[in-house]
Amino acid sequence: MNKAVAYLSELIGKSVHDIDTPALVIDLDAMKRNLGRMAEFARKHQVRWRPHAKLHKSILLAKMQIKAGAVGVCVQKTSEAEIMVAGGVHDVYISNEVIASAKLARVAALTQAVAAHGGQIAIAVDSLEGVSRLAQAMSDARTGIRNGTPSTATVIDVFVEIDVGQGRCGVQPGQDAVLLALEIRKHPALRFAGLQAYHGKVQHVRNVQERRMTAADAMKSVELTCELLKAQDMAPGLVTGAGTGSFALEAASGVYGELQAGSFIFMDADYAQNERDPVQPHFEHALFVKTQVVSRHASHAVCDAGHKSHAIDSGLPQVHALKRQEGLDYFNGGDEHGILRPSSGQTGLPDLGQMLWLIPGHCDPTVNLHDVMIGVSGGLKSGTVERIIRVDARGALT
């Protein structure tokens, strides 16, 4: 057993103070409260909830979410889906376009694999070429070209992605989506399952009224597409989308049947900057980078967490104040360092050796930097390490 593995296994049951830095730490109590609030929300609003596992990339957390009421998980990558299935999560939606034939063969093989467990794989498409390639891969798998024991009965659920304002993937709402749905219906191994309609930009609109208006525009696009599908005698199927910033709006829309919100279990610094819509539950920060001051000067202190410890695409991390007098701002110190200065109106700096907690700007890519998350119960001040949670799909890019 190498040192790193020995250290982690010996950590369980020890104090939060024994965690070496920098490290990614989950406040399990806060995370469980967040999970409970979301599960209650979904039950109350009678909406399916399929959290995005691209956030935590953890089989254990996916199963915990399913136990709490989630219908399965979303992922963005074929390799993430493979890891979830291998870990026993059998209802997985790849909410993204897959084009490479080698990857589509793996998707088809997964579809066969989960069918044996009564599970289901779903995927998104936004092109005729994508539908054609997917159908070919499913057909190959059925006829055993790529699989020793093919099932002729397995089908993959296919969602047509529409661009409801993000300007990234997805066909335009309306007739283009209907054409794709009609195309999907031609292939026996594909089942038109509904619409993928996620608006990433809505999630981060700070002002509640603006956020509601932007979400309402997106919903109109979805409604229009549903009407056109019905005009073709097609059931629109399930509309799936929504994130932590907006999901209560989609839940109330009467259009969306499934919420993909995932980030709420950890709540990053960016989401916390949204003005909270009263219709959404409150979520607590539950993911932190523990760090130590390694260099101390008159004007600043330097900690051992830089942007190899946390992602900075949504801004630098915030310093979590465990004590009332703490008021520190984090500045970019490069890959391995963070620079700490007193916040406006504050004067104090932490001592050399002092431990601090950072709230990452964006949880998803932060988690992806770490092999494990250290789960603590009893809080960050004096809690105990309860479990080591592997980031199973860390670096699963393909």
Place this chain on the structure above:
Amino acid sequence: MNKAVAYLSELIGKSVHDIDTPALVIDLDAMKRNLGRMAEFARKHQVRWRPHAKLHKSILLAKMQIKAGAVGVCVQKTSEAEIMVAGGVHDVYISNEVIASAKLARVAALTQAVAAHGGQIAIAVDSLEGVSRLAQAMSDARTGIRNGTPSTATVIDVFVEIDVGQGRCGVQPGQDAVLLALEIRKHPALRFAGLQAYHGKVQHVRNVQERRMTAADAMKSVELTCELLKAQDMAPGLVTGAGTGSFALEAASGVYGELQAGSFIFMDADYAQNERDPVQPHFEHALFVKTQVVSRHASHAVCDAGHKSHAIDSGLPQVHALKRQEGLDYFNGGDEHGILRPSSGQTGLPDLGQMLWLIPGHCDPTVNLHDVMIGVSGGLKSGTVERIIRVDARGALT
């Protein structure tokens, strides 16, 4: 053998076109040319060269650099040093402050371990407390408190870090540094080895004249400190520092004896934006993210590499033009996507399924996202996969 491992082992000898996306790919021919240029530079200027392994985190590349003439490697983290030593790299300098007692015990153990191979561990300090804690750890290791077979003869080389303008770690140049050197001399297991004087900001000053002036200021601080050390009858020892943006200036200074430049082997998009100083060798881009277009629209295309595939702290990646007519700009598409639009004056967009190559903005944290780098010889257009290079110290943060 799981699918990911099988895929990688089967990839060797195959075409560059068979590499699944997104993937981190090294153009080995370009990398070897870069390596040769640096080795020649160091020989010609009679300066030691100790490249920073925080860039590649690879035992294989560290050994390749040592074979080419490097005296050893730098690292930033204790765990990186442990991984290098375990891989047979026995001359390692932790060019950073380490404060945690548990980590310093590991540093002391490493010092003992490499001594058996005629190797040497070095470390930086910038505080009396840091010296005291390091001395205690070395003393504990010597007296066998933390090590079964202590050697009473092993010493650790200690560099005093001075802040030559970066404003991060390091004591102020001059008397503060001398005090630390005098303190180091009091401890039998510590050997004052010289000055750590790295100016990170100089590396990215675009204009040659400005860069030269900023570097000259830093060198004055180093010279002052050396003079004060001599006034105390202390040999200033080795002055170590410099990066890919400035190393020819340090080499010509007559003050620096060791260059830490590492990034030149890969050359990222950020370094390429520096106006090249004629005294520096030319380096080629050698590290790329291979990506595929997975969604195609009238105004833009979407590829499968987002900021889980490459770091964006020094800007978004650039699209590498393999064909003359390619002129694409990369825009942020989130964690798993990149958005491609024609560059100014261009009109073409890549087709659905097309493969593209990205030049990362910053190589160090990009490498840290990947478990492996795929080494290709014969170029990116039609080359062959020659070897899979593990990122051994990926995620080694502590």
